[in-house]
Amino acid sequence: MGDIKAVSASLTDSTVKAALEAIESDMATLPEKIEMLIEMAAGLQSKPRSPQQIEDAIFLYCRAIELCPAEHPLLRARGLTGMGTALRIMPAEGPEFLLEAKAAYDAALPILQEHAAPEEIAETQMNLGVVIQALVPFHKATLKNAIQAYQRAARVFNGQNYPQEFAIIQNNIAIAYLSLPLAAEGEGMRQAMAVQSFEEALKWVTLIDYPSEYAMLNNNLANALQYLPTVHPIENNLKALAAYNEALKVRTAQDTPIEYANTISNKANVLFNLPDDIEYPAKGNLKNLMKAKTYYQEAYAMFREYEQWEQAEIVKQAMQEVEKELQIQLTINN
Structure with a gap:
């Protein structure tokens, strides 16, 4: 696999500096140094505070891969899979990082299949499926291939x-x-x-x-x-x-507000189409429409509070539809 040219470490992070100093010292063997670089990179990318930390993680993975001697193929594969995951979560508008992530996983898999445990292989196949699925909107991969990668992972x-x-x-x-x-x-x-x-x-x-x-x-x-x-x-x-x-x-308004708002707006969609009395659907669904309206209103307020403007607009349109239907049924009932 060629050099990763999309990012370069700023070398401002103390973790990166410590890693580079460590690999220059004589305090550890080469495999130990490689393992340390991979572990430090994994720590940076696990809960990154900024895109720069992901870039620094990729830099450390690259150094680990460069240092890997031929007699330690599994370390090389682990560096590649770690780098693939870091590239996968790197913010970007285009497919470049995703394509590099796919290349990293593709390079790692033959090595893992020869030297690693089934679980490690399956985890890489699962991650590969995620990357392939993410590449589909860019017309750089197919959903069929993503499904195949997931299915291989599911065997384990x-x-x-x-x-x-x-x-x-x-x-x-x-x-x-x-x-x-x-x-x-x-x-x-x-x-x-x-x-x-x-x-x-x-x-x-x-x-x-x-x-x-x-x-x-x-x-x-x-x-x-x-x-x-x-x-x-x-x-x-x-x-x-x-x-x-x-x-x-x-999913609750307190603990997971965005997920909660999504679910109650979806629930409102069901109520909009569900008769009040399933034995007599011709009687309409005035009660369910009122419930749907309440859920839409709550979801709309929550989406606005958390600045989810696109979702708020979709719910607003649904609220308008439910208002129209309510007026029709109220007119009929009166």
Whole structure:
């Protein structure tokens, strides 16, 4: 793999200076120095305070890779995978960093497959899938290849032994299915495959053990159920409503305000289309429309508070639609 030219370390971070000083000393062996560089880089990128720290991490990974002798291929592979992850999270408008991340993972995988444990290989395949999926909007990769990478990772990260990783993989696969460009007749199939992936993950992820993943999966499952082509729309909407309620056991206005606002606005979408009495749908849904209006208002205020202007505008338009429908039904009832 060629040199990473997109970024260069500022060398202002004390961690970077310490790392460079350490590799010049005689206090450690070469493999120990390489491991230290990789560990320091991983620390910088784990919770970066600025893009500069990610750049510094990439710089340290590059130095580690440069120092790797041929007799330590696994250290080289770990430097490459770490650099791939740092490149993946580097803020950018174009695909350049993502393409470099893919190249790093691609270079690491053959080495890992020869020398590493299955879990380390699977983690790299999962990360590769994320990068490929992110490259699709730039027309630099295909969703099919992303799904294949996730599926390879899932052979190791199965639900029984690795429920958290399995949940993330299934969620990503489902989102990839929902994004697949298919003809109109394939729309129902991709929605159904996405629902199946979400449901499969939820078999292994519990509210108590993995609350964040549990909420994410239920929210996304409900979104897919809402728009799943079916001859039983009310049944699917009821399932979606139940899934949103499960997500809201975790997502709260206090702890996760943006996620909470997303979920209650999605829940309002269901209520907008759900009759008050499912046995007599012709009677309308005045009560559910009133509930939807309340949820939209709360979500709108929250999105504005946290400066999520695009989402606030979408909810504002939905509020206008619910107002129109309320006026129609109030007129009919009166």
